[in-house]
Amino acid sequence: MSEDLNTDRHLTIARSMAEAIEQQMESDPNVFVMGEDIAALGGVYGNTRGLLEKFGPERIRNTPISETAFIGATVGAAQDGMRPIVELMFVDFIGVCFDAIYNNGAKNNYFSGGQINVPMVLMTAVGGGYSDAGQHSQCLYSTFAHMPGMKVVSPSNAYDAKGLMNAAIRDDNPVIYMFHKGLQGMGWLGTEPGATVATPEDSYTIEIGKAKVVREGTDVTIVGLAMGVHDALKAADKLATTGVSAEVVDLRSLVPLDRETVIESVAKTGRLIVVDEDYNSYGVSGEIIATVTEHDISKLKASPRRVTYPDIPIPFSRHFEQFCMPNADKIVDAYQSMVKGAAVSV
Amino acid sequence: MSEDLNTDRHLTIARSMAEAIEQQMESDPNVFVMGEDIAALGGVYGNTRGLLEKFGPERIRNTPISETAFIGATVGAAQDGMRPIVELMFVDFIGVCFDAIYNNGAKNNYFSGGQINVPMVLMTAVGGGYSDAGQHSQCLYSTFAHMPGMKVVSPSNAYDAKGLMNAAIRDDNPVIYMFHKGLQGMGWLGTEPGATVATPEDSYTIEIGKAKVVREGTDVTIVGLAMGVHDALKAADKLATTGVSAEVVDLRSLVPLDRETVIESVAKTGRLIVVDEDYNSYGVSGEIIATVTEHDISKLKASPRRVTYPDIPIPFSRHFEQFCMPNADKIVDAYQSMVKGAAVSV
Amino acid sequence: MKPSKSTLLWMYETMETSRRFEEIIAKIYFEGKTPAFNMTNGPIPGEMHLSNGQEPVAVGVCAHLAKGDVVTATHRSHHQAIAKGVDLNRMAAEIFGKETGLSGGRGGHMHLFDANVNFGCSGIIAQGMGPACGAALSRKLRNQAGVAVSFIGEGAANQGAFHESLNLAALWKLPVVFVIEDNGWGVSVSKESSTSVERNSVRAAGYGMPGHFVEDNDPIAIYEAAGETIARAREGKGPSLIEIETYRLAGHFMGDAEGYRPEGEKDALFAKDPIPQMSKLLLDEGHADEAAIAELQATAQRRVDEAIAFARESEYAPEEEALTSVFA
Amino acid sequence: MKPSKSTLLWMYETMETSRRFEEIIAKIYFEGKTPAFNMTNGPIPGEMHLSNGQEPVAVGVCAHLAKGDVVTATHRSHHQAIAKGVDLNRMAAEIFGKETGLSGGRGGHMHLFDANVNFGCSGIIAQGMGPACGAALSRKLRNQAGVAVSFIGEGAANQGAFHESLNLAALWKLPVVFVIEDNGWGVSVSKESSTSVERNSVRAAGYGMPGHFVEDNDPIAIYEAAGETIARAREGKGPSLIEIETYRLAGHFMGDAEGYRPEGEKDALFAKDPIPQMSKLLLDEGHADEAAIAELQATAQRRVDEAIAFARESEYAPEEEALTSVFA
Ligand SMILES: Cc1ncc(C[n+]2csc(CCOP(=O)(O)OP(=O)(O)O)c2C)c(N)n1
Ligand SMILES: Cc1ncc(C[n+]2csc(CCOP(=O)(O)OP(=O)(O)O)c2C)c(N)n1
C-alpha cells in the first residue's frame, strides 16, 4: 500500500474501479466480471468501460435479468477457484437475490469450517440525490453490514476506490463494494468533484477495515462514509469559519469496522456527529454511536448527534429529496444544537 | 384494550396467535391466510392449527414454495381490499422474497401518496437455541426495522401475542409479526415457560408501537424483546439477590419504536443494558443505545452495555450455539462490568 | 374478435395521446439539461423511460379492461397508464413532482399509481407479477368481477418472479393475464443474449396455460389475443401468457447513446412506426377519413397540452410533506 | 448405457450404506428426546431430514461422477453425500456437532461440505442451483474438466431460482445437470397442490434443454438418464433436466406426525422399498449370490458403525472455536 499522490492522473471513481479490475484481470486469469449491461455498455456506471474490448465476452459477461441465478453462480464460481466480480446494478435490487449473498456466499466459509472460500466481489450502486425515487436511491449500508460473513466497503474517492477494489478482488472472502452514484464521476448523475482525485496508475491496495482521518480537528469528530465524507468535509470548512475545528473520519469499511480509529478520534474531540445517507434507524449511525458510548461514555462531552436520512421511502420530487438528504448545513446545525445541549426529540 | 388477566386460560403463543386469527376471520371475510404448510399441518409452529377445518382451503391456503409469488400476491390482495396474513416459515428465507416486502408492500402507500393501503400481516419465525444452524436460527429484527414503511412487532408472551396479532390484522399498514420459536410453546422446540400466560378469550388489541415496563427497578434498565425479555427477567431475579434493582423494558414493537418509554426508564435508572439475540452490529442494540445517548447523554451514569449475538453465522453444535446466545448470566456480568467501569474492548 | 369501429378509433386516439404526451415530456426533459446532460436538473429530473413504439400493446390489451380491472406495470408504463385511463393531468403533474401529482411527487415517473383505475407500477423487474396474482386472488375469493393484467418486458421473463407467478396463477386458476412486451432489448442486452428460447410464449406450457405469440406489433392481433385471454380469465378458466413482438423506438432511458444497437435497426423500426400504420389502416378500411383522423389527433393533442399545462402550473408541495404518507 | 456389474454392486452397497447410516442416526436422534420429544436434546439436536427411500437417485446419478465433479445438495442430502464420496466419519461427526466433523460442528446435518469431493449443501430451497451453474461456468471458463449436478426436490421446482438457473445454464451451455427428486411432497404439501403441471420435466422445453422423466424410483433407469445427460454435459453440449419419481419413506423431518399423508400411502411405499428390490435384481440377474449380497451389507454396516463410533468418540471443540472460521 502506497499513497503516491505524485501523479496528475485525476481519475473518477468509475475509471479507477475499471482500472483496478483491468489490472487484476491482466494478472490473474481467474478474475472475471458478470452483470447486467456490463459488456457493450461498460456498466451503467462505467465500472467496466473498455473491458469488453480488451477481454472479450467470456470474461466480461452480460447476464440475463436473473440476479438469483447469476449471483448464485458467482458464489459457485468463487467456491470453485475463480475470483469473480459481479455487479448488482442498484443495491435496491437485493430483494430478488439476497439469499445467494448472505445465506450462501457469506456463510459457506463458516459452514464448511474453512474448507471452502468464497473470494467474490459484489459491486453495487448506492445513494440518491438525482431524483431516481424510492426503488433506485437507497444506500442499505447496514442491511449488508448487519449480516456476518461479508466484508463491506464504500469509498469516498477515486484513490480509495482503486485500492479498495484491488484489496476486494484479492480478498478470500465475499466483499460487498458499494459505490455511491453521486461520486462516480458520471456527469449525468450530478457528481461530487471532491471524489475525483489523483490516482496512481500502479496497482496498490488499501486495507479493508481501516478508516482514515481525512481532516484533523479538535472540537468534534464527524464520522461518515462515501457521500457523507464530502458533506462532512464541507461542514468542517463551514465550522472552521466559526472557529470550530472538526475532525472528519472516513470509515471506508463497515465490515470490519475500524472502531479504534473512531474511538480515538472522539477521545480527542469529545464530540461525535455521524453522517449517514442510509435510513436513520437501526443503521450505521446507531452502531457508531453505540461503539463510542459503550466503550467509554465519559469521553463524550455532549450527546452525540446523527445527520441521516429520515425513515421514509425516498421521494422522487427533487425538493422533497433534497429536504431529506444529509448535507453540510445540517451537520453544522447538529453541531450547534449539540453544544447548546438541546435534546434530540424522539 | 383491556388487560383482563382474570382468566385461567393459559395459552401458548402459538395458540393465542391462532385464536386471534380465528376471531378476525370470523368477523371479517376479507381476512385470509396463505403460506407453506399452514393448512393440514396447521403451520410448522402451530399458528394456524385448527383453522383449515373451520374455514376451508380457500381461506387457509397452502402455497407452493414460491415466496416471491405468494408474498407478492399478499401485497396485491391487500391493495385490492383484502386483509391477508401470510406466513414466511423462517425469517431466514427473506433472501428469496424480500423485494415484495420492502420495495412494494412497504412503499406503495408512500408511492401512491396514500391512495393505496397495504393492510397485510407477514408472520415469520425467528430465533435459535435449538441447533437449527445458520440458515434457520436468525432473528434479523433490524433487517426489517431498518426499512421504512412497515411496522415490526415481536411479542414475548401469549397475552401480547394475541393483542398484537389483532392490532396487526386491523392495521392498514404492512405489519411484520416476528414470533420467536423458543417462545411458541411447541414442546419440540424447547420452550420458555414464561411465554405461556393467562390470555382472555375475548378479542382485544395491544397498540403497536408501545413498549412495556414488565418489571420495575431503579438501578439499571434492561431493554429487550421476545426471548430477550425472558433473559432480562431472569437476570433481574439474579441481580435482585445481590441487591440490585433492575427495570425490564419489553419493546414489543421495533417500528414504531417507543423511544419515550426507554428514555424515561433510563432517566430513572441511569444505566442501560440492551439484550438482543440478533447479530451485534448494526442492529437493535445500537439503535437503542443511540436513542438514549443522543437524547441526553447526561442521564447515563455508566457506559451502556449490550448482550447480543456475536457477528458470526449461527453454529449448529449445541455447545457452540449456547456459548453465543444471550442469557441471564451474561446480562448479570454486563451489569457488573458496567458498574466497575470496564471498557468494552473493540 | 375484431375490434369495433369505436374501439379502433379509441385505440388510435389513445396511441396518439401516449405518443404526443411522450414527445412533449421528452422535450421538457432536456430543459435545463443541455449542453451538459445531468439527470438531476430541469423540471423533470431523474430517469425517463419512454414507451414510444410500444403503444399497440397498451391499447390492444387495455381496450378490454374496465376501471375495476387491475393493471400492474413497470418502469416503462406511460402508454399503459394512459390506455388504462389514469388521470392524465395528475400523471403529468406526478412526472413533474408537483403537489397535484398522483402521489404529490413522491413516486414520480416510475411509480405511477391511480387507485381510481386500479393502476400501479414497480420499478423492480417482474415484481408486479406476484401482486397481479394477488389482486386476481382477491377477486376470486370475494367472488367479485375483474381480471388483473401484468405487463412485463421480455427481459423480465428471465426473472424468478415470472416462474413463480405463472405457476401460482395456473395452480389457483386465477383471473390474470401476463403480457410480455418483447421489444428485443433489456437496456443494452439483446434478447438472444438473455433468453435461452426464441419465443417466451413456449414457456406457458411449463405451467399448463395457453401461450400466445403476436407478431410485429400489430394492434389488431394484440387486441384479439388479449380479448381471448381476458375473456377466458373472466370466465374463470384461468390465466394465460401473451408474448408480443414490439419495438422500442427510443433508448432504454433518455440519455442512452444506444451504441449497442446494430446499425440500421432504428431506421428499420421507424419505418414501421405503428402510429402512421394505424391511421393508414383506419383510412384504408374506411373507419375514418382524413378529417376524422385529424380530429382524433387534435383531441389527443388537446389532452396532452392540458395535462402539461396543469403540471407546469401546479405548485410543489411544501417540502416537509415529504415526510407524510409513509403510513396509512 | 447399462451399469456394469461393478457399478451395480457399488450402487447396492452405497444404498445400503446410506440406509443403514440413517437407521442408526434415527435411533440415536431419539436419545434424550423421549418420552417428550424436544429437538434441542440428545447427542443429535436440531432438525433431521432422512432420505430413506430416495437412495436410487443418489447412486444412479453419482455413479457417473468423479471427485472433481461438483454437487450442490439440499436439506435432505445424506444419500447424495454418501454416494458422492463425502468422508463418512467426518460427516457423522458433523451431524453430532463434534470437532472432527466436516466443519467442526459449525454446519451440522443441513450444511455438509466436503471440499475434497466438491460437495456442498444449502438449506434454502433451490438455492444450490445458481452455485451449480457457477461451478459449471468456472470449469468452462478455465477449460477444465468437470460437470456440476444440482439436486432439488419437486417442491423446489416452483422456486424462482429454478427458472433463472435453467435459463442461465441453457443460454451459456453450461456443463450442469439439474436433478429433481420428486418424492411427491414438500413437507405437508402434495405436488398436486403446489405444481401446475403433472411432470416437471416438461418445463425443460421452456429453456430449450432436454427433459427426462424417470418413473418409479428405478435405479437402473436413473443411471441411464443420468449417464446420458452427464455425458452430454461433459461433451460441451449443455445442460439437462432430469425428473425422478421417488419416495419419501419417512416424514419430512423426524418428529413429523405425517397426518397429511393419505391412508395407505406409506404401506404401499414400503412395499416397494428400493433396497430389497435392488438386492433381488442383483440376485435375479446373476450379478451376486446371497453370500455376495451379505458381504456388501456387512461392508456397509462396518463403514456405518465405524463412522458412528468415530463420531461418538470425538470431542466437542472448545466453545470459543464457535467464533472462528467466519472469514478465510
Ligand atoms: C430486479 C431488477 N434487475 C435489474 C433492474 C434494472 N433494469 C431496469 S429496466 C431493465 C431492463 C428491462 O428489460 P425488459 O424487461 O425487456 O423491459 P424494457 O426495458 O425493454 O421495457 C433493467 C435490467 C431492475 N430494475 N430490477
Ligand atoms: C426458500 C425456502 N422456503 C421454504 C423452506 C422450508 N422448507 C424446507 S424443506 C421444504 C420442502 C421442500 O420440498 P422439496 O423441494 O420437494 O424437497 P423434499 O423435502 O421433498 O426433499 C420446505 C418448504 C426453505 N428451506 N427454503
Ligand SMILES: [Mg+2]
Ligand atoms: Mg425489453
Ligand SMILES: [Mg+2]
Ligand atoms: Mg419433495
